[in-house]
Amino acid sequence: xxxxxxxxxxxxxxxxxxxxxxxxxxxxxxxxxxxxxxxxxxxxxxxxxxxxxxxxxxxxxxxxxxxxxxxxxxxxxxxxxxxxxxxxxxxxxxxxxxxxxxxxxxxxxxxxxxxxxxxxxxxxxxxxxxxxxxxxxxxxxxxxxxxxxxxxxxxxxxxxxxxxxxxxxxxxxxxxxxxxxxxxxxxxxxxxxxxxxxxxxxxxxxxxxxxxxxxxxxxxx
Numbered sequence: 190x191x192x193x194x195x196x197x198x199x200x201x202x203x204x205x206x207x208x209x210x211x212x213x214x215x216x217x218x219x220x221x222x223x224x225x226x227x228x229x230x231x232x233x234x235x236x237x238x239x240x241x242x243x244x245x246x247x248x249x250x251x252x253x254x255x256x257x258x259x260x261x262x263x264x265x266x267x268x269x270x271x272x273x274x275x276x277x278x279x280x281x282x283x284x285x286x287x288x289x290x291x292x293x294x295x296x297x298x299x300x301x302x303x304x305x306x307x308x309x310x311x312x313x314x315x316x317x318x319x320x321x322x323x324x325x326x327x328x329x330x331x332x333x334x335x336x337x338x339x340x341x342x343x344x345x346x347x348x349x350x351x352x353x354x355x356x357x358x359x360x361x362x363x364x365x366x367x368x369x370x371x372x373x374x375x376x377x378x379x380x381x382x383x384x385x386x387x388x389x390x391x392x393x394x395x396x397x398x399x400x401x402x403x404x405x406x407x408x409x410x
Contacts, residue, residue: 191309194219194227194239196257197271198249202294206243206271209298215305223250224257228264238265240309243301244288246272246279254279258286267308271301285380290314313391332375332396339398341368346386346393 193215195203203220210217218239219227231238242261246254254270261268270283270291280291289308292301307314334342337358344354345365355365369389376383376392383389393399 191215191305192218192237192240193305194242194266196221196224196227196242196248197245198222199245202245202271205298206301209302210305213302213306215302223248224252224260225250228260231264240267241305242266242268243271243305244268246270246283254283255286258283258288262287269304269308269314287382311387313387313394332372332379332381332392334372334375334396334398338368338372338375341365342372342389342393343398345369346390346399
């Protein structure tokens with residue numbers, strides 16, 4: 190059963206999500222108005238972190254989306270931003286901080302549940318809100334990858350083992366591995382860390398290195 194935390198400063202939103210999660214068989218382990226309250230609950234309960242946190246983009250407690258997402262990710266949860274669709278800059282900020290994706294508050298409740306299930310499986314969340322937040326934003330997309338780094342990233346993010354990537358490109362395994370290491374460093378330098386293969390898949394799709402259709406078909410090993 191997926192363990193979900195709901196953080197939104199509007200009680201009516203939380204109640205609606207709680208009911209939907211219950212119908213879908215997900216366990217809501219926390220529902221509250223702030224990230225610090227959730228982390229206090231975590232410290233008190235000594236339980237495992239929620240698998241997925243559904244987080245309001247803007248809370249009324251003066252915290253920023255960057256610090257909220259980073260705290261939750263560092264605590265061990267995947268984060269879905271539950272947002273109105275008219276603040277792409279703030280959504281980009283959340284994605285850069287490590288959020289797994291975004292779902293509009295205007296979306297049907299079934300889409301929110303579907304997003305929770307997708308992220309809980311460790312799969313990238315790709316939808317219209319996510320795409321509109323990054324489309325055309327050069328500052329967000331540009332990690333200054335070399336041609337070879339882009340080639341290695343495209344094949345690796347598409348699901349190929351690194352040894353096969355090296356064979357396909359006619360380079361040594363150590364060279365392919367070094368390229369992936371450099372790719373990760375460059376994404377960290379522009380505030381878009383990609384520590385896992387799923388993260389690299391997401392970055393490759395964000396930057397147009399991998400088509401979304403290829404990304405949807407990619408396996409993650």
